[in-house]
Amino acid sequence: MTERRPRADAARNREAVLAAADELFASSADPRAITMADIAVAAGVGKGTLFRGFGDRTGLIRTLYAARLEPLRRAVTDGPPPLGPDTPPLERAHALLDGLLCFKFDHRHLSLALEEAAAAGPYEAEHYAWWHGTLRDVLDRLPGFAEGGGSDFAAHALLSAVRADLVDHLAGREGLDRRELRAGLGGFVTRVLGAPSSADGAGPAEDAEAPS
Amino acid sequence: MTERRPRADAARNREAVLAAADELFASSADPRAITMADIAVAAGVGKGTLFRGFGDRTGLIRTLYAARLEPLRRAVTDGPPPLGPDTPPLERAHALLDGLLCFKFDHRHLSLALEEAAAAGPYEAEHYAWWHGTLRDVLDRLPGFAEGGGSDFAAHALLSAVRADLVDHLAGREGLDRRELRAGLGGFVTRVLGAPSSADGAGPAEDAEAPS
DNA sequence: TAGAATGCGGACCGACGGTCCGTTTCGATG
DNA sequence: CATCGAAACGGACCGTCGGTCCGCATTCTA
Numbered sequence: 182m183t184e185r186r187p188r189a190d191a192a193r194n195r196e197a198v199l200a201a202a203d204e205l206f207a208s209s210a211d212p213r214a215i216t217m218a219d220i221a222v223a224a225g226v227g228k229g230t231l232f233r234g235f236g237d238r239t240g241l242i243r244t245l246y247a248a249r250l251e252p253l254r255r256a257v258t259d260g261p262p263p264l265g266p267d268t269p270p271l272e273r274a275h276a277l278l279d280g281l282l283c284f285k286f287d288h289r290h291l292s293l294a295l296e297e298a299a300a301a302g303p304y305e306a307e308h309y310a311w312w313h314g315t316l317r318d319v320l321d322r323l324p325g326f327a328e329g330g331g332s333d334f335a336a337h338a339l340l341s342a343v344r345a346d347l348v349d350h351l352a353g354r355e356g357l358d359r360r361e362l363r364a365g366l367g368g369f370v371t372r373v374l375g376a377p378s379s380a381d382g383a384g385p386a387e388d389a390e391a392p393s
Numbered sequence: 394m395t396e397r398r399p400r401a402d403a404a405r406n407r408e409a410v411l412a413a414a415d416e417l418f419a420s421s422a423d424p425r426a427i428t429m430a431d432i433a434v435a436a437g438v439g440k441g442t443l444f445r446g447f448g449d450r451t452g453l454i455r456t457l458y459a460a461r462l463e464p465l466r467r468a469v470t471d472g473p474p475p476l477g478p479d480t481p482p483l484e485r486a487h488a489l490l491d492g493l494l495c496f497k498f499d500h501r502h503l504s505l506a507l508e509e510a511a512a513a514g515p516y517e518a519e520h521y522a523w524w525h526g527t528l529r530d531v532l533d534r535l536p537g538f539a540e541g542g543g544s545d546f547a548a549h550a551l552l553s554a555v556r557a558d559l560v561d562h563l564a565g566r567e568g569l570d571r572r573e574l575r576a577g578l579g580g581f582v583t584r585v586l587g588a589p590s591s592a593d594g595a596g597p598a599e600d601a602e603a604p605s
Numbered sequence: 606t607a608g609a610a611t612g613c614g615g616a617c618c619g620a621c622g623g624t625c626c627g628t629t630t631c632g633a634t635g
Numbered sequence: 636c637a638t639c640g641a642a643a644c645g646g647a648c649c650g651t652c653g654g655t656c657c658g659c660a661t662t663c664t665a
Contacts (some may be wrong), residue, residue, distance in 0.1 A: 188631055191643060213513055216621060227645025232623060234643095293513065300423055301505065302558030304566070325584070334563075334577030335584065341559055342550035346514030351549070354516070365546030372537070372547065373585050401660055403612060427654060439614025442610095444654060 194317060195234055197224040199245050203291065206245075211354070217241075239298045240304030246288075246295045250308065255286050257315065270322035272377040274339075275370055277316055282343045282366050285353060286359055292345035303344070312340055323374065335373070342369060407437040407446055411457050415503065419456075422565070424506030429453075451510045455518060458500075458507045462520065465496050469527065482534035484589040486551075487582055489528055494555045494578050498564060498571055504557035514555070524552060535586065547585070554581060 187195075201224035205215050217238055221228045235241035241285050253264075258386040262268040263276035296303045310354050326378045341347075343366065351357045357365070371377075399407075413436035416425050429450055433440045447453035465476075474480040475488035497504045508515045515521050525548050532544040553559075555578065563569045569577070583589075 188642060190630070194644085213512065217623080218621080221645085226623090229624080229626095229645050230643075238622070244415050297509065297514075300425065300510075301561055302556070304558060304562035329580075331577065331580040331584070335581050337559060337563070338550075338554035338578075338581050341553040341556060344514070344553055344556070346516060347553055348548060349513055350516035351546075365543065366550075367539075368543040369547050369585075373581075374544070400611060401663070406613085429654085430652080433614085440653090441655080441657095442612080450653065548625050 182239055191234075193225055194224070194226050194230055198226060198231060198234065198241070199248060200222060200224070202245050203249070206242075206291045206294050207288075208308055209290060209371065212290060214299060215294070242291075242295050242298045243308075247308065249288055249291065250284065253280055254311075269378070270319050271309070271374060274316065274319050274323070275367065275373055275377045277312075277319065278339060278343060278366060279363060281312065281340075282348065282363060283359070285345050285348045286362060289345060289352060290351045293349050296345045309340075313337060320374075325374070339370065339373065342366060403446075406436070406438050408439060408503070408511065410435070410443060410446065410457055413458065414453060414457055415461070418454075418503045418506050419500075421502060424502060424509060427506070446580055454503075454506050454510045458503055459520065460498065461500055461503065465492055466523075468492070481590070482531050483586060486528065486531050486535070486586055487579065487589045489524075489531065490551060490555060490578060490582055491575060492551075494560065494575060495571070497557050497560045498574060501557060501564060502560045505561050508557045521552075525549060528552065532586075537586070551582065551585065554578065 198220065202220045203308075204214055205220060205223055209215055216229060220241070221231050224231075231241060235244055256264045257266075257277065257280070259265065263272050264280055266273075269274065279297055295306070316339065317332050317336040320326050320335055323332075325333045325372055326335070348362065351362060351365075394591060410432065414432045415429075415431060417435055418424055421427055429443055430440060432453075433443050436443075447456055468476045469478075469489065469492070471477065475484050476492055480488065491556040507518070511517055527545050528551065532538045532547055535544075538544045540545070560574065563574060563577075
């Protein structure tokens, strides 16, 4: 338990690296074009600093992703409806997937970098296990999933519908905007789970967080 | 129009390379561990031959994948029900996804290699556009999709449920077998589209093709 | 069988992720 | 403020991999 505060320059460099990496990934369509040396130069540090601070490329991307995701994660674990735990299951399932879609859209290059950094897709990252567990638990509270099982696979399948490369493909290659994407996903989720009681008229309007 | 037959040794080498690559990918859990040099050695040819014949690593994997997929593709375009074009839409949608799942399961390492070879997931490969178009057309014949649209996104979402890395994760990390996977997918598809009229009692039994 | 065209193959190259270690900077201490 | 040990720095360096190149071998054609 001998916790030791990190040195001031170390903390400063860590932030500089995360900021530089965020900037670089956001500005490039292909995450593989961003090299560790690029990030080091942009952050004004040596390459060794990157690897000492984050282990390897995957570790750096995961750390950055986790930092950006944190607000959404807290909104899900502690926040008010429709994301928080006090929401009726059907509405919460919709909100979870919509929130995640928005996040992936707003940080789509970073998300893309994360998913292709890992060896076998995103499935070995801690984030994924958490999302899957959370969504499965919500589905289990739904009448349709009462006891027949299937919630485990359904959670995987629903999460796969918001995979970063799919979002990037639809947003980039096919030119869909945020609104169309959310409408498409919302329609699909409704098909799978049913319509949330509050959803009528126009599409959802929550979570208007801007990229910057 | 001056078609020229390839030289005999070239054709032989081409087959040797495809066979060697198939073998190597099938026997390794991580496709990235298979290098082009490995394949060249296993096939008994020089590295130059690989690149002349297939362009680059992605081209080789795509060619191999397309060759293995060909039977299924023909069954969908020309074959008898439940895969062929003369099948009622609801049953055909189920059969398409089940067939694709089985293929991905039986060739999961190769499929994994394909999906992580491309820059932005599988979405830029011709295969994907074909599957998506086919499935979308089938969905459009379904009452529920009559005119409301949504079939485009739904086709993407359903296909994402059989992505190679998800199949690999469920089969490998979670230890599900073919039967369980098919049951899970079948249940999900039923949730989205409804149950096919022929499905009752035990799960589907079609497409029992063995890996070797 | 001779000559041209086609394909072969492995030495070679540039780039990238990751390591190593001499040097610099921090901050606790008297 | 001066001193000193520890912590962090940074860029030269390394191994590997995808991809290229060109002198040589093999195959087809006449």
